[in-house]
Every structure is written in structure tokens, then in C-alpha cells.
Amino acid sequence: MKRFTCQSCGQLLFFENTRCDQCNSPLGYMPEAANLAALVPVGQGVWRAVGCNNSTEDHVFCANHAYDVCNWMSPSAQDTGAFCFACQFNRVIPNLNIPGNMERWRKLENAKHRLFYTILRLKLPVKTRQQDPQEGLVFDFLDDSADGDPPIMTGHSHGVITIAAKEADDAYRERMRVKMGEYYRTLLGHFRHEIGHYYWNMLIRDGGRLEQCRAVFGDERLDYQAALQNHYARLPPDNWRENYVSLYAMSHPWEDFAETWAHYFHIVSTFETALSYDMTIGAPPNAQAIPTSGHDPYLHMPFDEIIRAWLPLTYAVNSLNRSMGLADFYPFVLTAGVRAKLRFVHDVVREVQQSGG
Structure with missing residues (x-):
């Protein structure tokens, strides 16, 4: 994520902010420029970034801005309908008549918008259900039924990503993390995992990369349900x-x-x-410190450079967390085998970027 500052007063901002805490300027995220902008009104429901005098840069807020769950904008001249780029993929939102669901929806949208930030920064293709009726991407944020039906499970099927709304409850998510023996379980993690299934279909299955992927990850034709049953029935080596x-x-x-x-x-x-925050980490012997300028991990940095810099960063931030009595920030080990799989993903992403999707 970039570092954002208010153009009116210079205050540091978070991606989800809708107003500057310092000068109270309204804020809107413009995905085409990857910019969180301080805004001035230029018409009924029409806004322009502070300091901009070009009417072609006028923007309107997403319809979900009225619910305080989205701060993304669209060009006012662009015929995109009432929803921003990210919210156009919603199919079902939580039932807002259920107490607590407004806050759950807000948390779900915060995570989903961070997902789309990364998709756009990586220049990955993504299709709506209108563009691809069979496999286009949609999100269903579902509540468990009160009629004794099976509980909603988070998952992906043919472009439909289902997220159980209860995953937005911290207490529930922590119980499940412990029950499932997971090191890490977050809403954003769910979104990033499920979109991986979507891109497996698009970039691997339909992208001519099946054999290369099987050589790295194994044969996906293995019976899925039987594999899950075996996984949960055995102790890991x-x-x-x-x-x-x-x-x-x-x-x-x-x-x-x-x-x-x-x-x-x-x-x-x-x-x-x-x-973006100019962090520099003292690297251990024979490792490379984080570069401070001129690098973009989304588009330009080689995989080896990313990993050499990532490892000392995790050591440093894990140590900071432990100093506060918190769990490790990144409780994972990137062994040579794992790095080979990450490299495969990196290479696929770079191929897609170079081919234009």
C-alpha cells in the first residue's frame, strides 16, 4: 500500500479514511491514479481533487459511500453505473436488518477494497459477471440461516467468492483460527486466498499453464473431497x-x-x-537491506530482490511485535520449496503484465 497524505494540509492518511483528521477535508480514492485525494465540491455530487482545475478530472462517489463502507470514486463522465470499480463485483451483501451487520459489512468492504488495490496495481485481468456470465467474478457476503441450514462456508466456485459474514467478527475468527490450528486468519487473508482460486481458473486452467503448474504444485485432478478428508484425518509430517x-x-x-x-x-x-514509508532494515550477514527508492514490487522488482529484502523486514517486524507482547507479524517460513512456488506465481504475474492481460 502506498503512503497517502492530505493535499490540503499534509497529514498522513490511511487508505480507508473518508475525511482528514487534521483539516476535515473530504477524501476519495481514485483507482485509476491510485491516489487518495482531498476533495472540493464542483457540482451536485461532483468532486475534484484539491489543486486540480481540469473538469475532465471530476469524480463521483460510489453508491456505497452513502453507507460509509466505500470511499472509492469514478470519473463523472464514465458510464460505470452507481458503483465504483470494486463494488461493482458485489452480488449479495449482509442483511442490514440484522444487528451488527453494518459493521461486519464495513470490515468486509475494507478488506475487499485492499484486495482490489493489489489487483489493479499488479495489472491483473478481472471480468465481471456481465463480461463473463459463466466465470465472471462476484462476491456473496452471506449470513448463516436461522432455519437450521448448514452454516455458510467461505469458498470459491466458478468465479463466485462466498465470504461468511461472521468472519468479520474478531472473536469468531479467532476461535476458528485456534480450532483449525492456523497461524494466521484474517478477512484480508480470506479474500487473497479465494481470489487465488479465481486466478487459477483464469491464468492457469484457461491460460495454457496447466502442465507448468502441475510440475510445481502437483496434479489438481486428485479427488478434492477425498484429499480434504485425508488431510484432516492425518497428522502432518x-x-x-x-x-x-x-x-x-x-x-x-x-x-x-x-x-x-x-x-x-x-x-x-x-x-x-x-x-513507501522509507523503512530501512539492518540486514543480517549475507542478506540485502530493503532498498529505499526507485523500486516497485508490483511491476518491476525481480523476485530474488523482493525475497532478499522481505526476509529481514519480517525479522524486524516480528521482533517489534514480540516487544509489545503480540503474536508474530509474519509467522511463516519461506523455505526453498516455498520460494520456488512463490517464484512460479511471480513469473505468471509478470507474464500477464507483459502480455497486457
Whole structure:
């Protein structure tokens, strides 16, 4: 994530901010410029970035801005409908008549918008359901039924990403993290994992990369349900970290790919944040410190350079967390086997960028 500052007063901003805490300027995110802008009104519902005098830069807020769940904007002359780029992929939102669901929806949207920030920065293709009725991307944020039906499970199927609304409750998510023996479980992690399944379909299955992917992750034709049953019925081997970034990645090649994809998103997004704040980390012997300028992990940095810089960053931030009595910021081990899988994802992303999608 970039570092954002208010153009009116210079105050540092967070990606989700809708007003500057210092000068109270309204803020809107303009995805085409990857910029969080301080705004001035120039008409009924029409806004322009502070200091801009060009009417072609006029923008309107997403319809979901009225619910305080979205701060993204669209060019006012662009015929995109009532929703911004990110919110156009919503199909079902939580039932807002249920107490607490407004806050759950806000948390879901915060995570989803960070997902789309990364998708856009990586210049990855993405299709709506209108563009691709069979496999286009949509999000269903669903509540458990009160009629005794099976609970909603987070997952992906043919472009439909279902996120259980209860995952936005911190207490529930922590209980599940402990129950499932996971090191890490966040809303953003769910989004990044499930979008990995979407891109497996688009870039691997339909992108002519099946054989290369199978050589790295294994054969996805392995029976999925049987593989999951076997995974949960057995104890993991002591050396599982040699080839898998998480225990769940062991369950099936599809899950291995999605977990690895999610970690690639974790790495490039967090690394961009470190670079944007000019963080410098004293590297251990024979390792490379984080570069401070002229690098873009989304588009230009070679994989080896990203990893050499990522490792000392995780050591430093894990140590900071431990100093505060918190769990490790990045509790994962990037062994040679895991790095080979991350490199495959990196190479696929770069190929897509170079081909224009």
C-alpha cells in the first residue's frame, strides 16, 4: 500500500479514511491514479481533487459511500453505473436488518477494497459477471440461516467468492483460527486466498499453464473431497514446511496454489508499504537491506530482490511485535520449496503484465 497524505494540509492518511483528521477535508480514492485525494465540491455530487482545475478530472462517489463502507470514486463522465470499480463485483451483501451487520459489512468492504488495490496495481485481468456470465467474478457476503441450514462456508466456485459474514467478527475468527490450528486468519487473508482460486481458473486452467503448474504444485485432478478428508484425518509430517507455506496448503494442489497466491499478495502489498514509508532494515550477514527508492514490487522488482529484502523486514517486524507482547507479524517460513512456488506465481504475474492481460 502506498503512503497517502492530505493535499490540503499534509497529514498522513490511511487508505480507508473518508475525511482528514487534521483539516476535515473530504477524501476519495481514485483507482485509476491510485491516489487518495482531498476533495472540493464542483457540482451536485461532483468532486475534484484539491489543486486540480481540469473538469475532465471530476469524480463521483460510489453508491456505497452513502453507507460509509466505500470511499472509492469514478470519473463523472464514465458510464460505470452507481458503483465504483470494486463494488461493482458485489452480488449479495449482509442483511442490514440484522444487528451488527453494518459493521461486519464495513470490515468486509475494507478488506475487499485492499484486495482490489493489489489487483489493479499488479495489472491483473478481472471480468465481471456481465463480461463473463459463466466465470465472471462476484462476491456473496452471506449470513448463516436461522432455519437450521448448514452454516455458510467461505469458498470459491466458478468465479463466485462466498465470504461468511461472521468472519468479520474478531472473536469468531479467532476461535476458528485456534480450532483449525492456523497461524494466521484474517478477512484480508480470506479474500487473497479465494481470489487465488479465481486466478487459477483464469491464468492457469484457461491460460495454457496447466502442465507448468502441475510440475510445481502437483496434479489438481486428485479427488478434492477425498484429499480434504485425508488431510484432516492425518497428522502432518515434521518436515511439511519444506514445501508448503501453511498446513492447509498440504490438503490439495488447488489449496496449495491459493495459499501461495495469497502469500504473494501479502508480500508485495506489505513490502510496498515498507518502501513507501522509507523503512530501512539492518540486514543480517549475507542478506540485502530493503532498498529505499526507485523500486516497485508490483511491476518491476525481480523476485530474488523482493525475497532478499522481505526476509529481514519480517525479522524486524516480528521482533517489534514480540516487544509489545503480540503474536508474530509474519509467522511463516519461506523455505526453498516455498520460494520456488512463490517464484512460479511471480513469473505468471509478470507474464500477464507483459502480455497486457
